[in-house]
Amino acid sequence: MRLRAWVRGERGLQTLEWIALALVALALLTALAIGLRQTEAGPGEAVSAAVSALFRCLTNGADCPVAAVGVGKAGSCLAQPTACLRRWEDCLLHGACAGADPENLLGLLPWLALVGIGLGGGLFALLPPSVPRRRWTWPRITFPPPRVPRGRPILPFRPISVRVPTPPPKPTPTCPSSLTSEPAQVDACAQELQKYGIYIDPRNWKLEEIHLILRGVKRMGEAMGGPENMKRAIGGVFIDRRAGGGAETYAFWPHPPWKRIVIGEATLHQEPAWRGEVAIVHELAHAWDMQSANLLQRISGRPGQIVREMIKFIGEEPGPTCYGGLKSETCPPKWRVGDPKEEWAESVSAYLYPEYIEFLRLTSEKEADLRPLHRSYVERQFNLARQSANHTNR
Numbered sequence: 169m170r171l172r173a174w175v176r177g178e179r180g181l182q183t184l185e186w187i188a189l190a191l192v193a194l195a196l197l198t199a200l201a202i203g204l205r206q207t208e209a210g211p212g213e214a215v216s217a218a219v220s221a222l223f224r225c226l227t228n229g230a231d232c233p234v235a236a237v238g239v240g241k242a243g244s245c246l247a248q249p250t251a252c253l254r255r256w257e258d259c260l261l262h263g264a265c266a267g268a269d270p271e272n273l274l275g276l277l278p279w280l281a282l283v284g285i286g287l288g289g290g291l292f293a294l295l296p297p298s299v300p301r302r303r304w305t306w307p308r309i310t311f312p313p314p315r316v317p318r319g320r321p322i323l324p325f326r327p328i329s330v331r332v333p334t335p336p337p338k339p340t341p342t343c344p345s346s347l348t349s350e351p352a353q354v355d356a357c358a359q360e361l362q363k364y365g366i367y368i369d370p371r372n373w374k375l376e377e378i379h380l381i382l383r384g385v386k387r388m389g390e391a392m393g394g395p396e397n398m399k400r401a402i403g404g405v406f407i408d409r410r411a412g413g414g415a416e417t418y419a420f421w422p423h424p425p426w427k428r429i430v431i432g433e434a435t436l437h438q439e440p441a442w443r444g445e446v447a448i449v450h451e452l453a454h455a456w457d458m459q460s461a462n463l464l465q466r467i468s469g470r471p472g473q474i475v476r477e478m479i480k481f482i483g484e485e486p487g488p489t490c491y492g493g494l495k496s497e498t499c500p501p502k503w504r505v506g507d508p509k510e511e512w513a514e515s516v517s518a519y520l521y522p523e524y525i526e527f528l529r530l531t532s533e534k535e536a537d538l539r540p541l542h543r544s545y546v547e548r549q550f551n552l553a554r555q556s557a558n559h560t561n562r
């Protein structure tokens with residue numbers, strides 16, 4: 169009973185959390201060490217490969233790349249965890265370690281993780297915490313108070329819609345369409361984005377860039393029947409800006425909002441300017457699919473339900489663009505393999521931006537086209553996003 173009380177107390181919960189964290193850290197470090205020894209890739213690639221491999225092994229043994237990569241005898245540990253445990257006992261307690269033993273730990277990790285998750289899950293299911301746990305809430309980005317030049321009238325403001333029960337209506341500055349980078353206006357535009365579930369740190373962005381994001385986001389939001397629907401479908405994404413590189417969406421970021429889009433300046437600023445909006449919409453389409461995936465699928469980089477159903481629906485129909493599964497002879501060979509996730513993101517981009525397909529047909533990809541099955545699948549997903557809203561409004 170003392171153990172029960174301890175576990176249910178705040179200290180007990182904290183200790184259990186720390187033990188779980190330490191186990192995860194140990195597992196990751198081991199996987200990382202082996203990943204670094206096996207590949208010539210940098211630490212970043214090794215970490216992501218190790219994490220991905222670990223979760224693939226957990227979710228689907230047949231697809232587990234551990235054996236395929238040839239990491240020592242890890243495969244045998246995965247298949248016979250009990251025999252492996254005995255070897256470890258010999259190694260640690262009796263000092264009879266064989267040469268490859270340290271690498272065998274990798275094969276045990278999925279089992280250790282399974283046992284840990286099972287024990288932890290059971291414990292928390294059986295013992296409802298007596299300590300009220302603070303619920304996680306969306307982070308509120310705090311903005312500096314608006315600077316209003318003296319002697320000039322304050323910007324006209326709109327009260328927040330009366331249907332929102334909390335917080336009580338407060339005046340909000342509007343997001344202007346003109347490009348004057350008053351800090352208060354930048355903040356107002358960032359807050360406009362939040363209605364769609366898009367979070368940014370306004371200090372990192374120029375007003376024209378926020379406008380660019382907002383144009384893409386609004387076009388997507390309108391197709392979904394409004395900001396609320398889009399927020400629900402995409403589930404909250406933080407957009408981060410970086411100097412170099414392209415654009416990428418991370419399905420699982422270590423802290424909330426759990427999804428993150430990182431976009432490079434060159435991708436944001438393209439000719440014609442709407443191509444930056446296409447890039448944003450493309451990444452948001454990834455986020456939409458990730459929202460339909462479970463946690464393990466997200467961490468292991470697998471597609472969500474939206475993309476999995478798309479594969480069945482479209483059959484052999486070519487994708488809209490070379491990057492999105494067109495697989496034509498005229499496409500660059502590296503893109504001919506195809507990736508269903510990109511095919512979905514490109515289909516959403518092509519659906520929302522017909523000018524994108526026109527542009528590609530005139531410049532580099534003559535066969536670019538959003539074909540009937542792809543179009544109707546994307547349309548169906550947009551309709552579903554609208555309908556789920558009608559349902560909850562009733």
Ligand SMILES: [Zn+2]
Nearest residue numbers: 450454510513
């Ligand atoms: Zn993509």
